[in-house]
Amino acid sequence: MSVSVRVPTILRTYTKGESEVSVDGATLSEVLDSLDASFPGIKGRIVDEQGELRRFVNVYVGSEDVRFAEGLGTATADGAQISVIPAVAGG
Amino acid sequence: MSPDVSLPPLVEPYPELTVDEVRRYSRHLIIPDVGMTGQKRLKNSKVLVIGAGGLGSPALLYLAAAGVGTLGIIDFDEVDESNLQRQIIHGQSDIGKSKAQSAKESIAEANPFVDVVVHDERLDNDNVMQIFADYDLIVDGTDNFATRYLVNDAAVLLGKPYVWGSIYRFDGQASVFWAEHGPCYRCLYPEPPPPGMVPSCAEGGVLGVLCASIGAVQVNEAIKLLTGIGEPLLGKLLVYDALELEYRKLSVRKDPNCAICGENPTVTELIDYETFCGAVSDEAAEAAVDSTISVRQLESWLDERDRGERDFVLVDVREPNEREINEIPGSLLIPKGEFLSGEALAQLPSDKSAVFYCKSGTRSAEVLAVVKGAGYADAVHVGGGVSAWVSQIDPKQPSY
Numbered sequence: 001m002s003v004s005v006r007v008p009t010i011l012r013t014y015t016k017g018e019s020e021v022s023v024d025g026a027t028l029s030e031v032l033d034s035l036d037a038s039f040p041g042i043k044g045r046i047v048d049e050q051g052e053l054r055r056f057v058n059v060y061v062g063s064e065d066v067r068f069a070e071g072l073g074t075a076t077a078d079g080a081q082i083s084v085i086p087a088v089a090g091g
Numbered sequence: 092m093s094p095d096v097s098l099p100p101l102v103e104p105y106p107e108l109t110v111d112e113v114r115r116y117s118r119h120l121i122i123p124d125v126g127m128t129g130q131k132r133l134k135n136s137k138v139l140v141i142g143a144g145g146l147g148s149p150a151l152l153y154l155a156a157a158g159v160g161t162l163g164i165i166d167f168d169e170v171d172e173s174n175l176q177r178q179i180i181h182g183q184s185d186i187g188k189s190k191a192q193s194a195k196e197s198i199a200e201a202n203p204f205v206d207v208v209v210h211d212e213r214l215d216n217d218n219v220m221q222i223f224a225d226y227d228l229i230v231d232g233t234d235n236f237a238t239r240y241l242v243n244d245a246a247v248l249l250g251k252p253y254v255w256g257s258i259y260r261f262d263g264q265a266s267v268f269w270a271e272h273g274p275c276y277r278c279l280y281p282e283p284p285p286p287g288m289v290p291s292c293a294e295g296g297v298l299g300v301l302c303a304s305i306g307a308v309q310v311n312e313a314i315k316l317l318t319g320i321g322e323p324l325l326g327k328l329l330v331y332d333a334l335e336l337e338y339r340k341l342s343v344r345k346d347p348n349c350a351i352c353g354e355n356p357t358v359t360e361l362i363d364y365e366t367f368c369g370a371v372s373d374e375a376a377e378a379a380v381d382s383t384i385s386v387r388q389l390e391s392w393l394d395e396r397d398r399g400e401r402d403f404v405l406v407d408v409r410e411p412n413e414r415e416i417n418e419i420p421g422s423l424l425i426p427k428g429e430f431l432s433g434e435a436l437a438q439l440p441s442d443k444s445a446v447f448y449c450k451s452g453t454r455s456a457e458v459l460a461v462v463k464g465a466g467y468a469d470a471v472h473v474g475g476g477v478s479a480w481v482s483q484i485d486p487k488q489p490s491y
Contacts, residue, residue, distance in 0.1 A: 009262045010290075041432065056282055063342050083341065087283065087284055088258065088262065089239055089289070090145070
């Protein structure tokens, strides 16, 4: 199961500037593990020490917020686009 | 995907337009969806723009040009040279002037038919309800999380819709929040990031023209809400990536567990937003107590180091791009992230003390918490950072 993950500007220091990366995983949890294996440290910016999604970062599979689906257990179909959208406050 | 929402116009039409106004707005009047009725609604509208900065600049100018009858501007800040790269409502001759006043003057030139109300003060718990009460719609262009949660909560408590926009470097986000008809900001982001985790534009930068991309979306949504046309961005999050030049719309659900607009709200009045969002983390604040030196102290410490009377390592914890602008002489660069990940600790000498600085003293306090936790008890940081150094010790260097 290969999915593409859109990386926001703020996390591109982990992906050497890449804005979109391909990783494997059948659920969001597997996708984040696979992402962290390629780009160490990035998972910790999305998931907290208790293993829960951080409250100021939203993760979308397609156009749906996983908080309203199965959270980290949300299925990620082959070819799914996953977006990580962190809160920013600039104006 | 939630069904698209269509909302009635927010504002009733003003009785008439003058002949001058008809001439001015003719390109709106001949669009069937806007027409005379829509333009009269705009004339009767009262819109408050929070912040006459990056987003507020284009938003105010386009709202004024569009013929919004009353525009409120709230901003306590003054125009600084570093604002002019993006805050196009201000100009060179406005440096040092109140932003709200400067914006009012630009609007008078853009469209003299607009009534401008200047709120030359900081938006806070004491004035927000009274100020918001006078407006039909709010446009949020502030630059910090505390004010954004304040704006949201006041809007929810008053039942007001608002158009939200936010920017950082090349990324922009926008949405419409209106708890009576859809989600609020807390449904999207229940909690702010801990202090230090998400840099501000002052720390991380912002592409100037990104303000126009997102500010224009905010005005687009404001006009649609005021006149009741189109499908508002309610229940949707617009995400813009300027580098890929891509706009995406994601859905935002109303959260039944939302702290303020959910089924069992725990926030029923305004709260302490500075505490909720924090300027520095508790750990950083604690580390900085009795371990903060002034730039004057640092200057004499550096003199003593030159004379061989004192030994310490001075560490700049900013990013390389920032160091290209200015620096405190005799320092070495180790970005904050390398301390948070632990990899930089090995680079600190164990036989002499360390002095940390950043732009303003927030990031260096976080580093201080890390190194003190690792046993460097005598480490200190520089209050006010390189900004204070430039303003007090070395004004020949530029600040940012």
